[in-house]
Amino acid sequence: MIRPIALGALLALGGCVSFGPKAPKTLMTLTTSAAVPTQAVRQASVENTILILTPTASAAVSSVRIPVYDGATMLSYVADGAWNEPPAHAIQRVLSETVTARTSKIVLDPRQFGANPTMRLSGQLQRFGIDPSAMQAVVTFDAQLSREAGRLETRRFEAKAPISVLDAAQSGSALNRAANDLAAQVADWVK
Secondary structure (H helix, E strand, O other): OOOHHHHHHHHHHOOOOOOOOOOOOEEEOOOOOOOOOOOOOOOOOHHHEEEEOOOEEOHHHHOOOOEEEEOOOEEEEOOOEEEOOOHHHHHHHHHHHHHHHHOOOEEEOOOOOOOOOOEEEEEEEEEEEEEOOOOEEEEEEEEEEEOHHHOEEEEEEEEEEEOOOOOHHHHHHHHHHHHHHHHHHHHHHHO
């Protein structure tokens, strides 16, 4: 049994104790600029399906914080901002929506597909952050596309978007634009 005095002390200390890192002021998400019509029925043979896997990523890119690449060997993070999910997961969603909107391919969900897709897109998210010397967001993706008949293709994609101030709002917005540009490039390649 907790005594009333001890309970009061615990309640008073409750506002002073933190059980995790301080929450960021800004929580961001990637949104797609590709428009997929609602209630549109798409039909295709299994030969026209693609599975888009979540890319692998280095530890710097896997963080929900926005990396700032200070030269070749230095890394810091944008203050007061974080993603609502790891960038690799968000990029996978943007790629899936963009490929759906810009191609005739049916994109299968990696968690729920029942068909054996003809194509598989995977790869590594190399960069997803800010280059302060150029004042721009940079997204670099090394893609691997397994096409029909066992053909494998690889290609590096990169997209950049300018920022005027190095803060969470500008960085998040610029990274969203760069991610959508990159997704459009990938969709055109997949076509």
